[in-house]
Amino acid sequence: MTDGPQPDRDEDRVLAGEYALGLLTPEEAAAFEERMAQDPELRALYAAWAEDFAALTDDFPEIAPPARARARIMQQLFDKPEQRSVAQRLGLGWISGGLAAAAVAAVIALNAGLFDVGPRAPLEPEYVAQIAAEDGTLIVQAAYDAERGALYVDRPVGAPAPGRSLELWLIAGEEPAISLGVLPDAQKGNMIVPTELRPKLAGGVLAISDEPEGGSPTGVATGAVLAVGNVTPV
Amino acid sequence: MSQPLIEEHIARTATGDREAFGRLYSLTSAKLFGVALRVLNDRAEAEEVLQEVFVKVWRNADRYRANGLSPMTWLITIARNAAIDRLRRRREGQAELDAAEVVPDPAPGPEAHAVAGSERERLAGCFGELERDKAEAVRRAYLGGETYAELAAAMDVPLNTMRTWLRRSLLKLRECLDR
Numbered sequence: 001m002t003d004g005p006q007p008d009r010d011e012d013r014v015l016a017g018e019y020a021l022g023l024l025t026p027e028e029a030a031a032f033e034e035r036m037a038q039d040p041e042l043r044a045l046y047a048a049w050a051e052d053f054a055a056l057t058d059d060f061p062e063i064a065p066p067a068r069a070r071a072r073i074m075q076q077l078f079d080k081p082e083q084r085s086v087a088q089r090l091g092l093g094w095i096s097g098g099l100a101a102a103a104v105a106a107v108i109a110l111n112a113g114l115f116d117v118g119p120r121a122p123l124e125p126e127y128v129a130q131i132a133a134e135d136g137t138l139i140v141q142a143a144y145d146a147e148r149g150a151l152y153v154d155r156p157v158g159a160p161a162p163g164r165s166l167e168l169w170l171i172a173g174e175e176p177a178i179s180l181g182v183l184p185d186a187q188k189g190n191m192i193v194p195t196e197l198r199p200k201l202a203g204g205v206l207a208i209s210d211e212p213e214g215g216s217p218t219g220v221a222t223g224a225v226l227a228v229g230n231v232t233p234v
Numbered sequence: 235m236s237q238p239l240i241e242e243h244i245a246r247t248a249t250g251d252r253e254a255f256g257r258l259y260s261l262t263s264a265k266l267f268g269v270a271l272r273v274l275n276d277r278a279e280a281e282e283v284l285q286e287v288f289v290k291v292w293r294n295a296d297r298y299r300a301n302g303l304s305p306m307t308w309l310i311t312i313a314r315n316a317a318i319d320r321l322r323r324r325r326e327g328q329a330e331l332d333a334a335e336v337v338p339d340p341a342p343g344p345e346a347h348a349v350a351g352s353e354r355e356r357l358a359g360c361f362g363e364l365e366r367d368k369a370e371a372v373r374r375a376y377l378g379g380e381t382y383a384e385l386a387a388a389m390d391v392p393l394n395t396m397r398t399w400l401r402r403s404l405l406k407l408r409e410c411l412d413r
Contacts, residue, residue: 010405017404021375022318023382047302052411053376054307055357057314060272062264069267069281070259073288078252137249159250187252 013045020049078185121152124234129206131168131229133158138166138227140183142206149198150190153183158226160185160210167211169221172200177207182215204231240305248295255292262306263288266313273317273377279324283316290316318379325384360410368403375400 018024019032036042122145131140138158144151153168160166160183168191169177178200181191193201209216210223240261246254266287270280290312298308361369367389374380380388386396 013408014401014404017408018401021372022315022379023375023400043302047307048411049408050303050311051307052357054310054314055353056373056376057269057272057310058354060265060268063268063271064264065267065281065284069284070263073259073285074256076285076289077292156253157246157249157251 009041009045012042016042016045017049020046020053121154122148122150125152127201127231127233129229129231131206131208131227133227138208140168140208140227140229142229142231144193144201144231146198148190149193149195151180151193152188152190154188155183156187163213164223165211165213165215166208166226167215167221169207169209170197170200171205171207172203175200177221179216179219180206182211183208201231202233205229206231237305240309244291244295244298244305244308247292248298255288255295258291259288262309265306266309269310269313270317273314273379274321279320280317283313283320286316287313314376321379322381356411360407363410364403364406368399371396371400372403372407 015024015032019029022029024032032042036046121143124145125143126146127144129142131142132138136157139156140158141154141156142151151168155166158166166183168180168183170180171177178197180193180197183189184191205228207221207225207228209221209225211221212223216222240258243254243258243261247258263284267280267284270283270287271277274280274283287309291309298305301308303311361373364372371380371385371389374385374388382393382397382400385400386393389396391399
């Protein structure tokens with residue numbers, strides 16, 4: 001890296017500042033970004049400006065946005081109306097203690113009579129399974145409610161890749177994997193286990209694979225197996 | 235606001251953790267809404283910008299680490315850029331109406347009188363070393379999204395003069411900030 005012309009660092013300092021301010025033409029900005037992708041020093045020059053300019057906002061008071069802003073964001077990102085409860089559609093599926101009571105009140109008022117709390121883990125599951133990726137990037141907890149034939153799934157970590165689906169498979173003994181369906185888009189949901197498969201859960205293995213949107217078109221897993229876990233009696 | 239905590243929420247958001255994303259929103263939305271509101275001076279537009287910002291954060295959280303910015307700077311920069319984009323679109327619509335009556339506004343905003351915090355003092359000190367109208371031009375570019383052409387019109391100087399002034403000011407500012 002010692003031969004070749006040294007880049008003019010003063011010029012680059014100024015250029016990085018102009019880029020941070022948005023003063024470059026689109027072509028100049030694109031060229032700068034391209035250089036920045038190759039040049040960590042240039043990236044550091046930009047970062048220095050970004051830090052300093054961001055400090056210009058230090059005095060700006062924090063102003064709480066209206067509660068509906070949060071609901072709209074969650075709706076835009078996570079909404080699949082046909083598959084989700086009203087509560088989840090409004091982003092209530094994962095509301096934590098930090099949310100202002102006002103937000104809850106507003107949502108309830110808007111949806112009086114429609115409000116429901118979304119899927120819940122069974123109180124007395126017959127089986128449970130933790131289906132986890134080795135590197136921890138996908139974790140699904142499953143609990144089987146024998147009375148309803150429903151497998152409750154909670155996915156605290158991980159999500160399908162854009163345009164892809166996560167499909168859940170049951171592997172019983174030496175038999176080929178049988179699809180239990182595509183995991184719900186929501187973090188939590190229930191999957192009904194077909195009657196003939198219910199006896200096979202005991203001692204089985206659950207696995208999750210990466211599939212085209214809507215699930216494997218062939219009935220066998222076509223993508224990478226991302227996570228596996230044993231079904232264990234409670 | 236705890237930077238390590240925000241950083242952790244961004245990292246967990248990058249793994250698709252919606253709860254972490256929700257916490258990140260709880261911790262930072264008021265600051266980012268404050269920034270958008272200050273730039274746009276319109277609550278409805280600031281709200282739309284906030285929505286854009288958090289959608290971007292959800293989709294790009296995995297790219298946060300590569301950019302070398304502190305977590306609040308990353309978020310503030312996304313919010314500022316989104317607000318400026320909108321402001322510029324708004325101005326384009328108005329440009330013809332207003333072209334004839336652009337008036338220079340040399341009065342520094344309240345942020346020029348920054349007080350507490352060593353970071354802010356350092357910044358205010360370095361802005362203070364610039365000539366007043368040059369410092370104001372830099373500030374207007376950042377917080378008002380003004381282009382070279384707009385700044386030149388506002389200060390009634392040729393475009394190239396404006397560019398030269400501002401570039402020199404940036405170099406002085408950088409030298410001072412790196413001192």
